[in-house]
Amino acid sequence: MQVIIAENAGFCFGVKRAVKMAEEVLDSSEANEKIYILGEIIHNPQTVKMLEEKGAVTIDEKDLEAVEPGKLILRSHGVPLEVIEKAKRLHFSIVDTTCPFVKKAQIIADQNSKKENQLIIIGKKEHPEVKALLSHSLYNAIVIGSFDEVKNLNFKPDVKTVIIVQTTFSGNEFKKITGEIVLLYKEILVYNTICNATYIRRTESLSVAEKTDVNIVVGGKNSSNTRELTNFLLEKGYKAFQIESPEEIRREFFDEAGCVGITGGASTPLSVIEDVKRAVEEFCL
Numbered sequence: 161m162q163v164i165i166a167e168n169a170g171f172c173f174g175v176k177r178a179v180k181m182a183e184e185v186l187d188s189s190e191a192n193e194k195i196y197i198l199g200e201i202i203h204n205p206q207t208v209k210m211l212e213e214k215g216a217v218t219i220d221e222k223d224l225e226a227v228e229p230g231k232l233i234l235r236s237h238g239v240p241l242e243v244i245e246k247a248k249r250l251h252f253s254i255v256d257t258t259c260p261f262v263k264k265a266q267i268i269a270d271q272n273s274k275k276e277n278q279l280i281i282i283g284k285k286e287h288p289e290v291k292a293l294l295s296h297s298l299y300n301a302i303v304i305g306s307f308d309e310v311k312n313l314n315f316k317p318d319v320k321t322v323i324i325v326q327t328t329f330s331g332n333e334f335k336k337i338t339g340e341i342v343l344l345y346k347e348i349l350v351y352n353t354i355c356n357a358t359y360i361r362r363t364e365s366l367s368v369a370e371k372t373d374v375n376i377v378v379g380g381k382n383s384s385n386t387r388e389l390t391n392f393l394l395e396k397g398y399k400a401f402q403i404e405s406p407e408e409i410r411r412e413f414f415d416e417a418g419c420v421g422i423t424g425g426a427s428t429p430l431s432v433i434e435d436v437k438r439a440v441e442e443f444c445l
């Protein structure tokens with residue numbers, strides 16, 4: 161059995177940066193200093209566990225009033241502005257790990273919140289990044305998560321309309337949705353804020369899938385880009401299974417497979433991908 165790992169598997173730039181920043185804060189903290197992470201810093205359980213073992217405490221926004229103030233690490237895909245303001249009012253010191261690519265979309269939302277323009281955010285309403293982007297638009301933007309939702313747009317056709325998109329959104333869906341929206345408005349400005357890391361992972365996964373019989377996509381269950389990567393391979397007609405850890409590997413994945421491809425979402429550590437590789441090799445001995 162041959163096992164091939166996709167070339168750029170492992171953390172993307174933004175996730176690497178966020179985890180490094182969190183580790184530096186934890187490594188330089190004083191004894192008894194309180195270090196919190198607001199929500200999952202990235203959608204990967206192994207990394208969240210590693211940071212918690214170093215002393216970080218993961219909390220929700222609703223816990224802010226209940227805990228003793230300390231350093232508060234914000235996740236790589238952003239946090240709504242009012243939550244940051246609340247934390248500052250409660251005397252937390254903020255460590256903002258927001259990825260620069262997400263920041264870029266936030267700046268466009270900021271700029272358009274102060275203009276007459278109509279702003280559309282293409283993305284999943286429940287995704288933390290989209291919630292943060294909406295706050296940067298001062299809640300004036302409309303979120304569109306699918307082609308079917310385009311009909312809900314009630315903006316004026318003759319007012320300049322600006323589009324931004326969740327960094328990990330599917331490129332194909334984005335194309336379909338914007339193709340429909342551009343027909344509705346006289347003047348429209350589309351910012352493709354989809355991150356390159358997503359595109360690179362797809363291209364490399366495709367090139368691995370072409371050489372293999374089955375593909376394992378490794379990533380957190382809440383990771384949007386991992387799910388998109390799995391769906392992308394399935395839509396292209398390749399056999400693919402998504403798992404979070406080596407324990408989820410099943411013998412039936414490998415029926416008659418001579419070659420297995422392993423890839424992962426942008427928030428999957430390389431160490432977990434290598435653990436999966438070892439487990440696949442042991443499984444098929």
Ligand code: SF4
Nearest residue numbers: 172174259261327355
């Ligand atoms: S996927 Fe892109 S936008 Fe998201 S953290 Fe990684 S580099 Fe940044």
